[in-house]
Amino acid sequence: MNKLASILAGAAVATMAVVSTANAGAVLNAIKQKDFIQCGVNTGLAGFGIPDSQGNWTGLDVDFCRALAAAVLGDSKKVKFTPLSAPQRFTALQSGEIDVLSRNTTITLTRDASLGLHGAGVWYYDGQGFMVPKKLNVKSAKELKDAEICVQSGTTTELNLSDYFRANNMTFKPVVFATLDEFKTAYFNERCQAMTTDASSLAALRAADARNPEDHVILPEIISKEPLGPMVRRGDDEWFAIVKWVLNTALEAEEYGITQANVDSMKASTNPNVARIIANRDEMGVKLGLSPEWGYNMIKQVGNYGEIFERNVGTSTKLKLDRGLNAQWSKGGIMYGTPAR
Amino acid sequence: MTTFEDPAVPSEPPRVAPWNNPSVRAWVYQVVVMGLVLALAVYLINNTLTNLSERSIRTGFGFLDREAGFRMGESIIPIEPSNSYGRAILAGFLNTLKVAILGIILCTVVGVVIGIARLSRNWLVQKLATVYVETLRNIPILLQLFFWYAIITGTFPNSQEAWKPLPGVFISKSGILHAVPVADPAHLWIGIALLVGIIATVFYGRWVRRQQQETGRRPPLLGPALGLIVGLPFLVFLGFGAPLAWDLPVMGRFRFTGGQEITPEFLALWIGLGLYTAAFVAEVVRGGILAVDWGQTEAAGALGLRRGLVLRLVVLPQALRVIIPPTTNQYLNLTKNSSLAVAVGYPELTSVTDTTLNQTGQAVECIAIMMAIYLAISLSISGGMNLYNRAVQIPDRR
Ligand SMILES: N[C@@H](CCC(=O)N[C@@H](CS)C(=O)NCC(=O)O)C(=O)O
Numbered sequence: 001m002n003k004l005a006s007i008l009a010g011a012a013v014a015t016m017a018v019v020s021t022a023n024a025g026a027v028l029n030a031i032k033q034k035d036f037i038q039c040g041v042n043t044g045l046a047g048f049g050i051p052d053s054q055g056n057w058t059g060l061d062v063d064f065c066r067a068l069a070a071a072v073l074g075d076s077k078k079v080k081f082t083p084l085s086a087p088q089r090f091t092a093l094q095s096g097e098i099d100v101l102s103r104n105t106t107i108t109l110t111r112d113a114s115l116g117l118h119g120a121g122v123w124y125y126d127g128q129g130f131m132v133p134k135k136l137n138v139k140s141a142k143e144l145k146d147a148e149i150c151v152q153s154g155t156t157t158e159l160n161l162s163d164y165f166r167a168n169n170m171t172f173k174p175v176v177f178a179t180l181d182e183f184k185t186a187y188f189n190e191r192c193q194a195m196t197t198d199a200s201s202l203a204a205l206r207a208a209d210a211r212n213p214e215d216h217v218i219l220p221e222i223i224s225k226e227p228l229g230p231m232v233r234r235g236d237d238e239w240f241a242i243v244k245w246v247l248n249t250a251l252e253a254e255e256y257g258i259t260q261a262n263v264d265s266m267k268a269s270t271n272p273n274v275a276r277i278i279a280n281r282d283e284m285g286v287k288l289g290l291s292p293e294w295g296y297n298m299i300k301q302v303g304n305y306g307e308i309f310e311r312n313v314g315t316s317t318k319l320k321l322d323r324g325l326n327a328q329w330s331k332g333g334i335m336y337g338t339p340a341r
Numbered sequence: 342m343t344t345f346e347d348p349a350v351p352s353e354p355p356r357v358a359p360w361n362n363p364s365v366r367a368w369v370y371q372v373v374v375m376g377l378v379l380a381l382a383v384y385l386i387n388n389t390l391t392n393l394s395e396r397s398i399r400t401g402f403g404f405l406d407r408e409a410g411f412r413m414g415e416s417i418i419p420i421e422p423s424n425s426y427g428r429a430i431l432a433g434f435l436n437t438l439k440v441a442i443l444g445i446i447l448c449t450v451v452g453v454v455i456g457i458a459r460l461s462r463n464w465l466v467q468k469l470a471t472v473y474v475e476t477l478r479n480i481p482i483l484l485q486l487f488f489w490y491a492i493i494t495g496t497f498p499n500s501q502e503a504w505k506p507l508p509g510v511f512i513s514k515s516g517i518l519h520a521v522p523v524a525d526p527a528h529l530w531i532g533i534a535l536l537v538g539i540i541a542t543v544f545y546g547r548w549v550r551r552q553q554q555e556t557g558r559r560p561p562l563l564g565p566a567l568g569l570i571v572g573l574p575f576l577v578f579l580g581f582g583a584p585l586a587w588d589l590p591v592m593g594r595f596r597f598t599g600g601q602e603i604t605p606e607f608l609a610l611w612i613g614l615g616l617y618t619a620a621f622v623a624e625v626v627r628g629g630i631l632a633v634d635w636g637q638t639e640a641a642g643a644l645g646l647r648r649g650l651v652l653r654l655v656v657l658p659q660a661l662r663v664i665i666p667p668t669t670n671q672y673l674n675l676t677k678n679s680s681l682a683v684a685v686g687y688p689e690l691t692s693v694t695d696t697t698l699n700q701t702g703q704a705v706e707c708i709a710i711m712m713a714i715y716l717a718i719s720l721s722i723s724g725g726m727n728l729y730n731r732a733v734q735i736p737d738r739r
Contacts, residue, residue, distance in 0.1 A: 110701075111702070153696050153699065159410050161412075162410055166422060173414055176414065177683070177686045178695065182684060189494040
C-alpha cells in the first residue's frame with residue numbers, strides 16, 4: 001500500500017500545489033536554504049544504491065548525489081537519501097519529494113514527454129538481459145520459449161520483454177512483482193526459470209543476493225538500450241543545467257586525468273581545460289550559480305567518473321563489471337563528456 | 342408530511358420575513374453548502390489540470406484505446422500484448438473478481454465451521470478454533486500472503502519433479518495443473534441438462550413437501566433427485582457418443598503447458614485472503630449464534646428436536662439476521678485486500694493498472710479508474726447483501 005499512498009500523495013500534491021514551477025532557480029534556492037539535497041535512490045541494489053547495516057549508502061548512483069552535493073553545497077555529506085521502488089520513483093520526483101532521481105533509471109521519450117521529467121545525461125550505458133540458473137543449461141535467450149520469467153513492474157523491462165518475445169515469435173509467461181525483494185526472492189526460490197532486468201542489475205543481484213553466484217549465468221543477448229542517468233522534473237532549467245554539468249564534468253575530469261589524489265597539485269596545471277574545472281578559470285561555477293570551488297570540491301571529495309565506477313561496480317568489486325561502453329570515448333567506450341568551457 | 346385544510350383554523354399562516362422562515366433558511370443553507378462543494382471540486386480539478394499541464398504531464402483517457410504491449414501472466418479472457426490498455430485493465434478486473442468471489446466462498450465455508458466450532462462442547466475442537474481465530478486475526482494480511490507464497494514456492498518441487506497426486510494432475514512451483522475435457526459441443530447440452538435437472542428437482546421437492554403435509558405420506562426424494570441432476574446430464578453425454586477427450590498438461594523444456602492451471606500466485610492470494618477473512622467471519626457467526634436467546638434452544642429441545650436440528654431449524658435462521666450486516670463488511674474487506682496481490686505477483690486490477698500507469702505516466706487517470714472500479718464492486722456486494730438481508734429478516738407481525 002506504500003506505493004498507492006505515495007502515488008496518491010503525488011496526485012494530492014499536484015492538486016494542491018500552488019508553487020509556480022516556472023520560477024527559475026527555485027530548486028537551487030530551496031536546496032541552499034535547507035542545506036542538503038534530497039536524492040531518490042534504489043532500495044537496495046548492490047553497486048548502485050544500497051545502505052549497509054549502519055545506514056551508510058554506497059553505489060554509483062549514490063556517489064552521483066554526493067558529487068552533486070559537493071559541487072552545490074561544498075560538502076558531499078549534505079545529501080539525504082530516499083529509497084524508492086521502481087513504481088514509486090517518478091511520483092516522488094514529480095511531487096517534489098526529492099530534488100533529483102539517481103537510481104538506475106532509463107531515459108526514455110515517454111518519461112521525458114509524458115511524465116514531465118528531464119534526463120540530465122547518461123551515467124551508465126546498460127541494456128536488458130536475462131539470468132538463468134546454470135543447471136537449466138540454457139545458452140541463449142532464444143531458448144526461453146514457454147519459460148516463466150520474473151520481472152519487476154514499473155520498469156522499462158516489462159515492455160522490452162514482451163517486445164522481444166513478440167519479435168521472436170515465442171510465448172512466455174511473466175510473473176510480475178512490484179518490489180525488488182519479492183522479485184529476487186521469487187527468482188532465487190526458482191519460481192521462474194529466468195529473471196530479466198538491466199544487465200548491470202543482474203550482475204549485482206548475482207553477486208550480492210545469490211546463495212552461490214556460480215549457480216547462475218547471464219545470457220549473452222542484450223535486448224534493449226538502457227541509458228541510465230539522473231533525472232529532474234521539468235520547469236527549473238537552472239537546476240537541470242547544474243545536474244547536467246556535474247555529470248559531464250565528472251566525465252571530463254577523468255578524461256583530463258584529474259583524480260581525488262592529484263587534484264590539489266593539478267590546481268596549478270597550465271592546461272586550460274583542467275583550470276576551468278578546478279581552478280575557476282573563466283568562472284564556470286559562477287555561470288551555473290555555484291561557488292568557484294565547485295569542480296574542485298566535487299573531485300576532491302568524490303572523485304572523477306572512472307574512480308566512482310571502479311570503486312562501486314568495477315572489476316575489483318564483487319560485481320566485476322568491465323568499463324565496456326562506459327569507457328571514455330578516447331578508450332573505446334562511448335562516455336563523452338561535453339566540454340566544460 | 343401531508344398538509345390538509347382544517348376549516349376550524351384560518352389557513353393564512355402568520356406572516357414572517359423570508360430570512361426568518363425555517364424552510365427558506367434550510368433551502369438557502371443547502372444551496373450554499375452545495376455551491377461551496379461544487380466550487381471546491383471545480384477548483385481542485387482545474388488546479389490539477391493546470392498543474393499537470395504546467396509540468397508537461399499528459400492527461401486524458403485516450404490511452405485506454407492504445408496498444409498495451411505487455412503480457413499478462415494469467416487471465417480469464419484471451420489477452421495478447423497487442424490488445425489495448427482498456428482490455429488489459431478489464432482482464433485485471435476479472436482476475437480481481439475471480440479471487441474475490443472464490444475468496445468469499447472460502448471464507449464463508451471456513452468461517453461458519455470455525456464459528457460453530459468455537460461454541461462446541463468438545464474442549465479440543467473449541468480450543469483449536471480459538472487458536473485459529475486468534476492467530477490469523479492478529480497477523481497482518483500482507484505477511485500471511487508472503488507466508489503462503491513462500492510455502493508454495495519454497496516447498497513445491499520443480500516442474501521436472503512435479504508431484505502427481507492423481508492421474509492428470511501435476512503440482513509444482515509452477516502451480517497446480519490438471520487435465521480438462523477438450524471443448525466439445527456436447528458440453529453446452531450437458532450444462533443445459535444439468536440446469537433442467539436442478540430446476541425440475543426444486544419443483545419436485547415442493548410437490549413432495551405438499552404431499553407430506555396433505556397426506557402425511559412422504560414420497561421418496563433422494564432417488565428421483567439424483568436421477569434428475571446426475572442421470573439426465575449423463576444421458577445427454579451418452580447421447581452425444583460419450584466424447585471423452587482430455588486436454589492433458591505435457592512437460593515441455595521448462596514446465597508443463599496445456600490443461601488448466603492454478604498459479605501459485607492465485608493460490609497464495611486465495612488461501613491467504615480466504616483463511617484470514619474466515620477468522621473474522623467466524624467471530625461474526627459465533628456472535629450471531631450467541632445473540633439468539635437461549636430460551637429458543639430450550640423451547641426447541643422441549644419440542645423434542647435433536648441438537649443438529651435445533652441448530653439448523655431454529656438457531657441459525659435467527660442468527661442470520663445478526664450475521665449478515667457484519668459479514669458484508671468482511672466480504673468488502675476481502676475484496677479490497679485483494680489489491681495486496683501485487684506482493685505475490687497475481688495480475689489483478691491494481692497490478693495491471695500500475696503497469697499501465699508506469700507505461701503511460703497517467704497517474705491521476707489510472708488511480709481514478711481503479712477507485713471507480715473498487716467502488717463499483719463494493720457497492721454491488723453491499724447492494725446484493727442488503728437484498729439478502731431483507732429476505733431473511735423476521736417479517737414484522739405487529
Ligand atoms: N532501468 C530500468 C529498470 C530499473 C529498475 O527499477 N530495476 C529494478 C530491478 S533490478 C530495480 O532496481 N528495483 C529496485 C527497487 O524497486 O527497489 C528502468 O528505468 O525502468
